[in-house]
Amino acid sequence: MITIWAPDGVGDVGEGDDLAAHLLAVTHDGADLADGDVVCVTSKVVSKAEGRAVAVDRAEAVARETRRLVARRGSLSIVVNRLGLTMAAAGVDASNVAPGRVLLLPDDPDRTARGLRLEIGQRAGVDVAVVVSDTAGRAWREGQTDIAIGAAGLRVLDDHVGRVDPYGNVLAVTAPAVADELAGAAELAAGKLGRRPFVVVRGRGDLVLARGDDGPGAAALLRPEAADLFGLGARDAVVAALRGSVQDRAAYGAPAEATDLRDLLAALTGAEVSHDGERLVVSGRDPRARWVAEVAAYAHGWTTRVVDDLTLRVVPSPPPSAGG
Structure with a gap:
């Protein structure tokens, strides 16, 4: 069974305030806390205490x-x-x-979570995990929900890869973002206007790490840019492709497979496209087709180089950190 409650009585939080003291004051000096609890704190009070x-x-x-x-x-x-x-x-x-x-x-929410966890452990003698939460929208969905932007002492991702479901199917991609789920559950108890910035979640001690092990933090939930299929908005992706700057390149992810790009360029331009080792060669005099090839190649992680009036060479782009 999972129990969630948000203590009342937390006053205004100001710059330099001791967040652990605020929490312990409304949990009877920590007597209401137990090993394995998860303490969620809103980023708003963290930011106020940190002078943000x-x-x-x-x-x-x-x-x-x-x-x-x-x-x-x-x-x-x-x-x-x-x-x-x-x-x-x-x-x-x-x-x-x-x-x-x-x-x-907050300046560094994971660091804040680690510090708060340490203070609670030292003052109340309990081993809890800490989540720093903030409100965010979701792609494809109306409304907002709270997510974890900082965490300490918590398995933030419950990786099911390799486990077997009741039907004997081996799971390949399932990995609940439990830190986000805890943050969302905590927001239900706290409410947006209730002035209850701390929430205690009990019943998921299996996710709480041993004392001294703070885990990877909420930063581990950030998807690498090269793996993000939606790194730009629909209109913005078009504009970025036309602009073709090195700064935008990472948002398009890793370079596409050569055969996929070859087929696409041939379909878009009507030109002859050959695959020569690690490069593609686009042959034809049509200026518009060459321009389309340049834009499409950029958006697929490749770089174009003009060889002569008839030939456009297309090669995988180096990572931006390597000089673009």
């Missing part, structure tokens, strides 16, 4: 926190922020802060 409320324009704050634009529609932007999280407005929050200020995400 800043007096800057929200747009400026979003720009500072952005590593790469994923999609933009009017004033709404989805970006990969400095933590590697893909979020609306880089996770910058303008609610529940003084006018003229915005709240940035």
Whole structure:
């Protein structure tokens, strides 16, 4: 059985506050906590305690926190922020802060989770896991849910690969993101307006690691850019392909297979496309066909080089870190 509760009585959290003290104050000096519990804390109070409320324009704050634009529609932007999280407005929050200020995400949520876990263990004598949660939207779905942006002492991913289901099927890709599931469950107990930033989840001690083992943290849930099939928005992918900059290349993932690209280029351009070792050769004089080949090759992780008026050579692009 899983039990979830959100203690009342947490007052306003300010810069420099001791979050462990706030938690222990509403859990009777930790007497309400037990080994194997998971303590979830909202990123908002973590940010406040860490002094991440800043007096800057929200747009400026979003720009500072952005590593790469994923999609933009009017004033709404989805970006990969400095933590590697893909979020609306880089996770910058303008609610529940003084006018003229915005709240940035914690500097290092995994580090915060590790520190809070250590303090709870030392002061209350219990071995708990800690999750730092934040609210995020989901592709293809309306609404938002809480996810784990920081974690300590927790198996954040429950990998089922190799296990066998009741019908004898060997599982190949199933891997519940249990840290996110715990964050979402915690939000149900806390609510958005209840002023209950701490939630205790009991009943999943099997996911809690031994004292001293903090695990990989929530950063382990970040999908590598080269493995992300949706690294750009639909319109934004078209614009990025036309722009063809080195900075956008990683969003298209690993280079496509040569045979797949060969068939695509032939279909798009009507030109003769041959496969010569590790390169493709596009032959033809049509300027438009050559331009289409260049754009399509870029979007598939390949680089074009003009050989002469008749020939366009296409080779796999080097990773951006290797100089593009």
